[in-house]
Amino acid sequence: EAQVTQNPRYLITVTGKKLTVTCSQNMNHEYMSWYRQDPGLGLRQIYYSMNVEVTDKGDVPEGYKVSRKEKRNFPLILESPSPNQTSLYFCASSSITTDTQYFGPGTRLTVL
Amino acid sequence: LAKTTQPISMDSYEGQEVNITCSHNNIATNDYITWYQQFPSQGPRFIIQGYKTKVTNEVASLFIPADRKSSTLSLPRVSLSDTAVYYCLVGDTSWGNTPLVFGKGTRLSVIA
Numbered sequence: 001e002a003q004v005t006q007n008p009r010y011l012i013t014v015t016g017k018k019l020t021v022t023c024s025q026n027m028n029h030e031y032m033s034w035y036r037q038d039p040g041l042g043l044r045q046i047y048y049s050m051n052v053e054v055t056d057k058g059d060v061p062e063g064y065k066v067s068r069k070e071k072r073n074f075p076l077i078l079e080s081p082s083p084n085q086t087s088l089y090f091c092a093s094s095s096i097t098t099d100t101q102y103f104g105p106g107t108r109l110t111v112l
Numbered sequence: 113l114a115k116t117t118q119p120i121s122m123d124s125y126e127g128q129e130v131n132i133t134c135s136h137n138n139i140a141t142n143d144y145i146t147w148y149q150q151f152p153s154q155g156p157r158f159i160i161q162g163y164k165t166k167v168t169n170e171v172a173s174l175f176i177p178a179d180r181k182s183s184t185l186s187l188p189r190v191s192l193s194d195t196a197v198y199y200c201l202v203g204d205t206s207w208g209n210t211p212l213v214f215g216k217g218t219r220l221s222v223i224a
Contacts, residue, residue: 004155035214042199042216043156059213090155101148103155 002027004104006091012110013081021076021107023091030096032074033058034066036087037106043090049074050096081111116200121219130187132218134200137181142204145176145183148214150197156214159198160185187220195222 004025013019025032033048035058045058049068063085065077074093078085091104117135124130136145144163148156160167162174162183173186187194197217 040216043214045213088153092155100158100161101156103157106153106155108153 002102004091004093004102006089006104006107008107009105010108012112014112015082016080019078019081019109021078021089021091021109023074023076023104024072025074025091025093025102026072027093027095027102028071029093029102030071032068032091032093033101034064034074034076035090035092036060036085037090038087046076046089081109083111085109086111116202116215118198118200118215118218120216121221123221123223124190125223126191127189130190130194130220130222132185132187132198132200132220133182134185134202135182136200136202139180139202140204143180143202144204145174145180146201146203147172147174147185148199148201150199150217152196156197156199190220190222192222192224194220196220 007022030051034046035043036046037043044060046060046064047058047066049055052068052071055066055068068074089107092101094101144161146161147159149159150156160169160172160174162176164176167174175184197219199214199217
């Protein structure tokens with residue numbers, strides 16, 4: 001089944017404790033992206049990647065890092081999480097030949 | 113990317129047709145119009161895409177006037193399960209361009 005998976009689905013952590021949210025897709029998509037969603041603000045793009053080893057900042061990249069060492073994986077790294085990064089995070093992927101983005105199930109992160 | 117404006121929220125009764133209009137006055141020649149649907153705590157999913165005139169699929173219809181400065185997503189005979197947030201996105205989806213950026217969307221509430 002074609003899908004985007006994210007782990008963990010739920011995470012509660014404390015300020016300053018490094019964490020990684022994984023994202024994997026099995027559709028051989030070139031493009032992958034991370035979004036955060038907060039009440040009243042819609043979806044805001046954090047980082048995106050057009051292909052392996054190619055990443056770029058989205059609208060709200062501060063406090064986040066990403067890497068794209070393999071085509072299928074695009075982890076989101078929070079080196080020193082802060083409470084304002086408490087949010088619902090979505091990973092998405094799409095092929096460069098079409099534009100339909102496929103989203104993962106979401107990761108709800110709480111930073112205390 | 114062309115900026116879009118859509119209503120923040122709409123209410124409808126079951127069985128009615130719902131039309132959600134999106135304004136995109138600065139749409140460019142190569143831009144397509146794409147709509148996504150998002151249920152609570154789930155990632156958005158693609159509904160429909162068009163360039164001009166009318167597009168219809170099993171879920172919705174998309175009406176685009178000749179000047180393309182707006183578009184209308186039409187949902188026939190909505191049910192409670194159509195309660196969701198609907199996003200209008202406008203951009204050039206051809207190869208090499210970054211996929212579209214989400215805004216705040218329109219929250220549709222279907223009432224029994």
